[in-house]
Amino acid sequence: MNGQNITVQAGYGISEEEKQRLNFLIPLQLDFIRQHIGTLPSKIFLSGRFKKQESFVGIDDLHFWKFHYSLFSKAEQTDLNYFSMLSKAVLQETAVFEQEENHWLLNGLKTYLEIQYLQRNYPDRKLLGNLPEQVKIFGMKPLKIFHASRLKLLERYGLAYQYMQTQNLDQAIDTPFSELSNFNATAISHFETGTLFNFLAEKLGTHQFNDFIKTYLKETDGKIADKQKFLDELTLASGYSADFMDRFVQHKNRVNFKLKRFKKNNDEYLVKIAKNTSMTIPFQVQTQDMAGNKKKYWFDTDDRKRAVEYRIPQSAAEKIILNDDYIFPETNFRDNYRYTTGLFANTKKIRLKILTDVPNPEYNEIYLNPRLNFNAYDKVLLGLNIRNTALFDRRFKYSFTPYFSTGTGKLTGSGSVGYSFQPAEAFFRSLDVGVSASHFHYDYDLTYQKFTAFANLNFAKNPRSDIGRSIQFAYNYLEKDLNPELVLQNEYGKYNLWNIGYAYSDRRLIHERFFSTGLQWMEDFQKISSEFSYRWEYAEDKKILLRWFGGYFFTNKTKNDLFDYGIARVSNYAFSYGLLGQSATSGLLAQQAIIAEGGFKSFVGDKANQWITTVNVDSHVWKWFNVYADAGMYKNRDAGAQFIWDSGVKLKVIPDFLEVYFP
Template identity: 40%
Template sequence: MRNFYFLMWLNLICFGFSFAQQTDSIFLKVKLDTARHEMHVEQEFVLINQSPKTLNELYLHNWANAYSGKLTVLNKIKLQDRKGALHFSEREDRGGAGNLIIRNVENDSLSYQIQEREFIKISLPTFWRRGEKIRLRANYTVRIPSDAFTRYGRSENGNYLLKYFFLQPATVNEFGHWVLQHYKDFEELTAYPSYYELELEHPENYQMTSDLEWDGERWTAENMEHFRVYLTQNELEKHSFLLKESGINVDFGFSYDTIEKPIVDSLLPHQLRFLEDHLGHLPTNQLFVSYKTKKEQEYFGVDDLDAWLFEVKLFSEEEKNALKLFQILSYEYVDRLFSINKIEDHWLKNGLQFYLTMKYVDETFPDLKLVGHLPDKIKVLGIKPLNFFHAAKLKMNDRYKLLYLYLVRQNYDQAINTPLDELSNMNQIAMSGFKTGLTFYYMDQYLENGTFYELVKRFSEENRGKLVSQMDFRNYLIENSPKDLSWFFDDYIDKKDKINFKLVNSEATETDLKIMVKNQTQFSGPFQVVASKAGIPVEEEWYNSTDKITEVSFPKGEYDKIELNPGYLFPEFNDRDNYMRTRGLFKNGKKLQFKLYSDIENPEYAQIFMNPQIRWNNYDKFLIGMRFHNQSLLTRPFKWNITPKISTGTGKIAGSGGVQNTFTPQNTIFRSITIGGSAKYEHYDADLTYLKWSVYASTNFEKDPRETLSHGFMFSYDNLDKEVPKFDVQTDEDKYGLWNLTYYYSKPDYINESYGSVTFQTTEVFQKVMGEIYYRWRFAPKKQLGIRLFAGSFISNESDTDYFNFGVSKVSDYAFNINLLGRSESSGILSQQYVMAESGFKSQFDFTVNQWVVATNFELPIWKIFDVYADAGVYKNKFQTAEFIYDTGIRVKFIPDFLEFYLPVQSSLGFEPAMDKYWERIRFTFNFNLSSIINYLRRGWY
C-alpha cells in the first residue's frame, strides 16, 4: 500500500507541477476477483477546485449503483426502451459499490452521505478555494453487474468490459453549482479531462486492453474523461492494429473471423488516414473499439437478407465491412478528440461523425446505392423489375434523408439542441446525428472548396484533449468562416421548424430567366438554385433567404429544368416543390408519372401509385381491384385514394375512396390534426349492399417523445344506407346517420400497459355513452396479467330493433368499422370470429343489452402460448331485473394480438366441453393490421 502511494506521488512529480495545476489526477489500484465478480479498489484523487467560488463540499459519482435495483434511473430508462433485463434480474446479476471508506491525505476519515444511490456528498473539514488542490483516498468494493443491461460488466463467457464503475468526481458549472448526473446508458456522462493511472491485478489467463496506454509498468492517460478496460480469456477476441505513419494503435474488443479479418486489416489504414486528414491527430496513440460500440453503432441496412430458404447479399464483403468499420471507428475517433458536455452539446460530436460518414461514402463508394446490388441480382424473364423503382436509384447517403422525413412528417422530431436525455431513442439518431450531419454536409457545400472541413480540422487540432462547448465551436466557425454561419447556431438548432423552400414559377424575358423562390418558414439560412439542360447544370448560385420571396435571375439560356437545393442538399420537410420544368406541356410544374406499387417518392414527378388489391368476405367473396393513390412509402400530409373493385361473389362493382389532410402545427398542444372524408360500397349480406360515407376529424395531443402516452379526440359522422331485401319494410337500422365523439388514450409502458376511451354516440333513435379501460401488468419477462373494464348505458333508446344494442358476445358494429369476415352470419365458422369490444364475452350468449351493462375481462398466462381467461358482468334490459353472467376458458395465442383461439370451459351456460358440437363454441381472432404491427414495433423508439 505504501509503495503504491509512493509511486503515485513520484509519478505525479515527474509528470509536472504545471499539469497538476490544470487537471485532476486519479490513481487506481484494483484487484479483480473473477470468482465473486468483484473489484477491490484503492483510489486516490488529486482534485482542483475549478469552480468560480470557494467550496466546503465535494460530490463524487457512484455510477456502479445505477445497477443496484428496480428503483434506479437506469432501470426507468431501460423500461422506457422496453428492456426489462435489469428490472427482472436476480440480485447476483446486479451491480453496486459497498464498504466505502473515504479519507483525506492525513488519513482522517471524512463524513459523507449517499444521495439518490449514485451521488456521494463529502463534507470537507476546511474551505476549498478556487484553484486549490485537495487529496482524497477511497477504499471500496464494486460488484460487477451482468453485461445484459448495458453491455458493460461481465459477460456469460467470463469477459469483462468495465466503464463508469469507479468513483468519479462531479463537475461544477459556471455558477459554481455541482452538476450531478444519473447514469442512463446514453454515453452522456461528463467529467473533467483528467490524468489517469491504473494498476489492475487480474488472473494470469486474462489479457487486458484499454483506452489507457501501457508504459511498461502501469496504464496511464492524459486529458481523458472516462476510460474502458476490456479483459478476456480468449486471445482470439483481442485484435490490434498499428498505423505506422501516425503511431496510432487500434485495439478491438471483439473478434473478427478468418474471412473478415484480412478485409478489416486492409481497410483500417485508409480509414484512419481519412479521419486524421479531416480531424487531425488524436491526443493519444491508443484507440480502443469495444464490443458495445460495435453493437450500438451498427451501420444498419447493409446486412445480408435472410429470405427463408436462401440468403440475399446486398453488398460485397468489402463494402459491408468498410461501412460497418467506419461507423464504429469514426465514433471512437470523434469521441476521443476532445471533451464536451454530452447532454447539452451532444450534436457536435454526433453531427461530425455522420458528416464524416457521408464524406467517406462520397469518396470511397460514390456510386453505391441504398439497396446495394439487389436490383441487378433479381431478374424475371431477363428483366430487372426492381430498377423500375425510384428506391433502387437512391444513393447510400439518401438514408439520412429518409429517416429524417419519416419522423418529421409525423411530428415526432425534436430540435437539434434538445438535451440528449430528453430526445427519444430515434431522435438521438435522427436529429442529433442524421439531421446535424446533413446540415454540416450542407454547410460544407455552401462554403465550397473544402473550407468547412478545414475549419473543423483546425478546431479539432486546437482543442485536442480539451473540454469544449458548442459556444466554442460557434465562435470559431463564425470568426473564421468566409460566409455567414450564424443562422445555424442562433436560430436553426433551437427550433424544430419544418423548413421548406418552394419554387413558385419561372418566367423567361428577352435577357434572362426570372425564378421566384418562396421561403415558407422563418429559416434564415442560404439556399441553392440550379438551372440545367438535359441533366447537366448550366447555372448555379447561392442566395440568402432574408425575405419571404426571393427573385433569382439567370442569364437567358437553353434550360429545361430548375432545381432548388438539388439532391436533398438540406433537410427540408417537403422537397416535392423543389423541381420545375421551364418549357413544354408541364412548364412551371412536373411531369405526371404512374407507378405500379408504392415507391419512395421521386420529387421530380407528380406521381400516382397503383397497387393491386385483394380482400375477402363471405358475401363479396374476393374483392379484386386496383388502388390509385398518392401515398408513397413515406407518409405525406395530403393523401387521397380511389379503389374500384370487382366483387367475384356477385359480379358487381364495389370499392372505396377517401381524402384526408394532416396538419402538424408547431408550438401548440397538438402533435397532429387530421380532417378527411371517405366512402365505401360493398356487401353486408347475401346480395345486399351498403353505402357508407363519412367525414371525420381527429387530434393527437403533443407528447413527451420519451414517454409512451398518446391521447386525443376523434369526431366523426357516418352515414349508412343499407339495401333492404325485397318486400321488407325499411327500419331505423337500414338508413341512419351516426355521430361519434371519442376521447382516447394509450400508454403501453413495458410494465404497466393501459388503454382507454370514452365515447358518446347519437343517431335519430338513440343516444348512448360508453367507456373502457384495459390494463396489463408484466410480472415476468414474457408474462402479462390483463384486465379490462367496460361500461355502457343508453341515455335514450327509441329504436324498434336490437340492432344498436350493446353486444355481449358479439360486437355491434353498426358503424362498419371492423373487418368482419361474416358480418351477418349467425351460424358457421365465420360467426365464431371474436373481437374484443363492448362486453367482450367469449362464450356465445344469444342476447344483447338495450339499457346498461358493466363487464370485466381477465386474462392470465399459464404456460407458453396458453392463457386462462375469465369474463364477468352485470347487465340490465328494459322491463327486466339486472342479471349476472360469466365465462371462463383457455386462450391459445398463435400470434399474440393478431391470431388467437378461445376455448370456453365453464360459463353461465354450464360446462361447455360437455355440450354438443363443442367446436362451434370455439372463437378465433383475426386482426391483420399493418399499422398495428408498425406501432407495436416502434415502441421504445419514439
C-alpha cells in the same frame, strides 16, 4: 504518418483476415481524417462497446428464415465500420465534448466526415447495396423495380430525418441528449446535424469549411468544446451564410423551399423561389441538360418569406432542381423540381406505381394496388385502390377503392380524403381532419351508404415514450335500403351518429395498456362506453390479455334493438367492423367473433338496452392453444340485472387473424 507514430488498439478479437484489411485501410482512413480536421492523436483505443455503438448503421448482413443476404462485401463493411469508429474516436481525443449539451457538435462533425468519405469513395453505392441483385424469384430481380433500390447510400442521412419529420416525432438538434429518443439520437444528433455541416461545406467550399474546423479544433485542443463559440465563429467564417444555425439548432424546424415557376429570358432562366421562414438560409439550384450534365448555383437569402426571382445563367436545361439529393433538411422535397420542356413544363411528371415504395419527390406518384375482398352479399369483390401515400406519411392523403361485386354485378367501393396538421412545436402532435364514404351490400339486394366527417387530435408525446393520447370526433350519416319486411320491423333507413371520445395507449412490448371512452348520440339515444385492456407478455410469444368493457344509456327511445350493446355479437350499425355476414342470423358467418362491446364468445345473452359491464380474460397455455373466460352483468329496461359467464379454449390457426373459439 507524416513523422507521427499512431497506435490503434482494439479491446476485442480481430480475425487474421480482417487484420490484413485493416493494415491497409486504417492508414488511409486516418490520413483522410487528418486532411479534414488537421490533427490526429498518438493513441486510439477502440473498445467492444464503442464498436457496437459507433459502427456504421445499415450495412450488416440480412438473415431471413433460411435466406442470407450480404448487402455489402466484407471489405466494404470493414472500411465503413472502422471509418465510423475512428472518426468519432479521433474527434473525442481532440477536444472534450460534453455529451448532454454538446452531443450534436461531436456527432455532427463525425457524420460530416462520413458524408465526405462516402462522397470520395462510395459516390454511387446504393443504399440497399447488393440486395436488389441477390433477391431473385424465378430468375427475376423484383427489388429492382423499386425506387428504394436506386437510392444512394449518401441519401440515407436525409431519408432518416425525413421519416421522423413526417411522423412529427423529430426533436430540436440542441435537445439535451438524455431527452432524445433512440432513433433521434441517430437521425437528429448525427444525421441532421451532419447534413447541415455538409450543406455549409458545399456552400463555402470544402477546403474553406475544413480550414475552419481545423482552426476551431486547434484552439479547443484539450479544452471543453463551446458550441456557441463554434456557431459564432462559423457564422463569421462563412460570411454570414451560417447565420441561421444558431436559431435552427434550438427548434424543431419545418423549413421549406418551393420552386414555384420559371420563365426563359434569352440565355438565362428566371426562377421564382419562395421559403416559409425568415431565417436567412442559402439554397442550391441545380440544372440538368438532356445529356445528364449538371451545373450548380448557390444563392443567399434575406429574411423575406415571399417568392423572389433568381437568375440562372443557363439556357439548355431540361430540368431545374432545388436542394437536390436531400442536401438540406427540408420538410417537403416534392415542390423542388421543374421541367423546362414538353408536356410537363413548369410542373412535375406523374408516375403510376403498383407497389408501395420510398417516395420519389421528383414525381407526383399515384399508387395502384389490386384489392380482393369478400362478404356474403357482394361475394368476391374485385377492386383497385388508388392512393397517394407511400412508405412516408403525407399531410394530404387520398384513397379511393372502387370494387366490382361479383355477387350483384354492380359497382361498390369506398374512398377518403384527409389532411394532417402537424405544427412543429405545439401541445398536439397532429390534427387529422377528413371525410370518407362507402357503399356496399349489407344483405341480399340491400345496400348501405355511409358518409363520415372526422377530426382526430393526437397530443404531443415524449419521443422516448410509447404512450399516446388522442381525442376523436366523428359525424356519420348512414342510409340503408329497406325491404317490406324490414319496414314492418321498424328498421332504421336513415340515421345520424355523433361521436366524441378519448383514447390512451401504452404500447410497450411486455406490458401493453389501452383505454378509451366515448359518447355517442343521435335523435333517439345517448350513451357512454368505456374499455380498458391490458396485455402482459410473460414469456416469448406467451401472453395474458385482460379486458374490461362498460356501457350505459342515458336515454334510449329507439324503435328496435339496432343500437343496443351486443353481448356476444355486435350489431355493427355504424358498419365499422369487417363482418363477413352483416345480417346473418345462422350458420358459420353468424358466429364471426368481434372482440368489442361485451366480447363474449358464446351466445349466453342477446343485447343490453340499459347498461352492461363485462370482463374478458385470454391466456396462452400450450403452443397454438389459449384458454379464455368471460363474465359480466347486464340490464335491460323493465327487467332485472343478469349475471352471465362463459369459458373455453381458443385455437390460434393464424394468430390475430384466424382463431377458433371452442366453448
